[in-house]
Amino acid sequence: MAAKLLNGLSSYFAFSSSSSAAENHNRDYAAECALKSDVPSSTSSILLQKTQIWDKNMSDWKDKPVSFEAADGADSFTKIVAYTRKDASHPFKDHIWVEFRSEPLAELIKPHFPNETGLMGLNPGIDARRIYNRRKALGQVVEAYEAAETSDEAQKQPVEDLKTLLDYVDKAFEDVTMKLKAAHDGGTCVEWNMLWAIFADTDFVEASDSLSGQPIAFRLQEWFYNAPSREEPTFEVHGKHLQWTGRRYVHGRIGRQYERFEGARSLHEIGIKPLTEERQHILSGRGKLYIRRAGDAQHLHYRAHIIRQEYNPMSACPVTIKEPAEGRVMIDVLSHRRMNPNFDSWDQEDILDDGPKGSDWRTSLNEDDPEIHLLPPTLGGWSFAAKQWGHLLVEHLSPIPFAADxxxxxxxxxxxxxxxxxxxxxxxxxxxxxxxxxxxxxxxxxxxxxxxxxxxxxxxxxxxxxxxxxxxxxxxxxxxxxxxxxxxxxxxxxxxxxxxxxxxxxxxxxxxxxxxxxxxxxxxxxxxxxxxxxxxxxxxxxxxxxxxxxxxxxxxxxxxxxxxxxxxxxxxxxxHDLDLTSRKILWEKFLGRAGAVIQGQNGGVDNFTFSLGDIESLAAKETNGRVIKHLVRTSQALAFRRKEPLSPAHIAQVWKMIETFENDLNTS
Incomplete structure (x- = not known):
């Protein structure tokens, strides 16, 4: 089977190892699979296979002896060159780099990799893993051409080249496909060096918002393995999401890093995964709430905490703080950006995204917008209860029930x-x-x-x-x-x-x-x-x-x-201080709001818990409206705890505690 594959690729591929360490990217065990093929003996096969290893003593790449050499001039017929790149110091950077010597083929696949800078140079090339991740979409290009039954030779040849490329990738990454299947069957647990493969045939990624911890989605642009000096290697994912700046909707940059770990972990534990249709539908629902609250400043009710960042001068890192903020809030993203002294991460983005109006300037979004699921879970605003600027969860915002009376x-x-x-x-x-x-x-x-x-x-x-x-x-x-x-x-x-x-x-x-x-x-x-x-x-x-x-x-x-x-x-x-009549009115109002049944009010003719005499007795004690409100509220909590209707007994018990405290305070 391997010999058959190599014979089929003989007109298109030459295998070589690159000596350029700058182009090393990420580890991929599929490179070894691609080199385990049987070598055909026919000299008509235009195949050049070389492997280079890193010589620590010479600090340079050194050719590994090979069993044969390709025929003279074979390289001139090559349309695709696959370089096996290995880095002994950082083996997780090993990969296969595919270089295109056919301009029509390079142009054919470019639309599927809009963010791939390697395809823009004089020697266009791409990491073979990215082709593996997009193999279904590229396969549809081949299928569409074959279904059209066109005889245009200018289109036929690059499509045939693409088909050969996909056949090679399928074979080269056969081991990866088997590992992914086993991971899926076992509950989607993957190893760190296989994280790149979970993004096969997906444009969107689900992760967690770094500020609120809520799920977010973003459009995948690139991923790579990185090895910062003296730091643990990381797998990095970068993309774009959508957000409201206070003036318009813009695409913001977003990135996530995942340090190397041993063994296999679930995607839930890792914190990143491809976005499913079901999850996209859920996030789109939240996005609809977002666009209803974005725009001009809105006065709303809120039932959650406010999230803000403060920068720690000792560590030079932002610290996330969550505070209770139930009550009324003002959603005002532009004022939040302009007046909040602890949030300055917009500065660079302002320069990039809030410049002169262009064709992509969007001041509003429709609820059926295809990118609505890319909106974040929070909007900037002010909490009147916490007296803080911060981020507010859109799912916990609602219209204010103003008191008409x-x-x-x-x-x-x-x-x-x-x-x-x-x-x-x-x-x-x-x-x-x-x-x-x-x-x-x-x-x-x-x-x-x-x-x-x-x-x-x-x-x-x-x-x-x-x-x-x-x-x-x-x-x-x-x-x-x-x-x-x-x-x-x-x-x-x-x-x-x-x-x-x-x-x-x-x-x-x-x-x-x-x-x-x-x-x-x-x-x-x-x-x-x-x-x-x-x-x-x-x-x-x-x-x-x-x-x-x-x-x-x-x-x-x-x-x-x-x-x-x-x-x-x-x-x-x-x-003035409250007189008897005023105190009586307040007792009736606060008790009524607490659900108490007062004689002669709201059906309290026969069945009531507070008689008119009870109200008179309560009003006879000199106090103010604030104390009356707290007395009723505390008594109501006590009644709830005992699963009893609010009664004068609850009021009396709470009042006795307050009087005891005041007496102790006055005699101390």
Missing amino acids: SFEHLVIPEESKEMIKSLVEAQAGSGGATLMNDLVPGKGTGIADDMVFVNLGNDSNGTGTGKTLTAEAIADHLRLPLYTVSCCEFGTEVQFVEIKLKHILEITSLWKAVVLIDEADIFLEARSTDLARNAVVGVFLRMLEYHSGIVIMTTNRVHTLDQAFKSRISLALKY
Whole structure:
């Protein structure tokens, strides 16, 4: 059989060994199989077979004696030359290099190897393993020609040459084919030096996202074995995937490295495998979610963690950090790239992919796009809960269930509710009204549209009276993001305050977000002889003056407000400590939201767990709205744990623990 194969190839092949170490690539035991053939005795066979071995003493290649020499002039008829390349120092680089001396044949196979640079030179050639991996597609070229039954000699000869090449490759890699079959039958376990063979007849590869650990797919471009100096040899795979940059969809580079291992491992353990049709369908479904969330900034609900990278200066390597981020988020890839100081890996790609518009400039994708499965599992954005920029999993994003009755939960006078609604609707443009602007162009609407909520309570220090809840109600009513920041996040240095505030106002203007500066006493308090604090207040006042949007500030020190702020406040609301009626309303609202059945409400005529007397007793105790909310939530958790309906007994038990803690705190 071997002699028959060599006779059939005698017009096309000459076997030789290359002396060029620079062209050595990867190990392949099939090279030995190709050289174990019987040698025909006929001198008419144009066959040149040579093997070279590395001479350590001479540090050069040395010919190994052969049993015969080809006939004179045989090389001039050769259309394909197969070089067996061996590297004794790095045996995993052994392979067969196929060189084409027939230009029509080289042109015939080029379309199947668009990224193969070896086919672009004066002596076009390619690693025989790549031909093995694409043998089915190349075989279809031969089949298509034979089915067409054309008599065009210009097409016939290169196709015949290709057919001969494929016959050779099938024989040369016979051992590889047997190993792959055995690996598949045994659960797809492969050896490290056989990893290249798993990509036979596939364009796409499945691996794991280096940031989130989620499965990803990319288009295979190249693979090779590498031996960095003083490091463990690796098998490397490179390709391209698709991603949204904030401006358009681009193909991004992606690569994976797999260090050498002993024995055979499953593809699942290794972490890379060919992409199956089933997996492609699943990833395409995720890709549809991706394109729905990409584009302009979107305000969404999120039920997972946020993923971000911080660079460790000691190791110069990025460290992946995952933080809880359940709640509302803003998907904004462009702002994530521009404003996140810990993520700068886009810089080089920007130069490559976000240049002048061209024919491949795609600002949108259809859900039936053939590359939709190449989209990643995350989009860049901001978590309002974690107060961090990072990557958010698209499968855990959903529309926000805005509370339509958000204002109903506020325990403030009805005229105050109406005043708030009127002002914020006009400012947000949702009511159809346009408010007059400042006389000075460019100043925006600024502080003329800011609101400061103040509290005059003494006993409770003004906490838990509804200031923050009012801001949340405004944001929900307008269906806008609420960006909350506390005074301590600004620091006390003038430059830092200015940078931080500029960052916040810039991004919230872009998102049309409501800004809540909680406990803004240091900025609102009247200026004094403290020059440093006066400078901070001055910067704060100046930057707010040019902000166009809704800014809400809370304070418990209304008597010390700076005169500059007093004259510029659009609306100031006064919050007293909760009285008996207000506490009763809050108890009923929070208990109702927790699923409790109250006498006379929601069917609680005969079957109820809280009587009107229970509500009166709870409201009689002086406390604030925040404590009431925590009491109900903790009691609800206790009832769930006991698999009981929420009742006054649960409230009493939790309250007793809180009172015990407060007593211990006061007596310590």
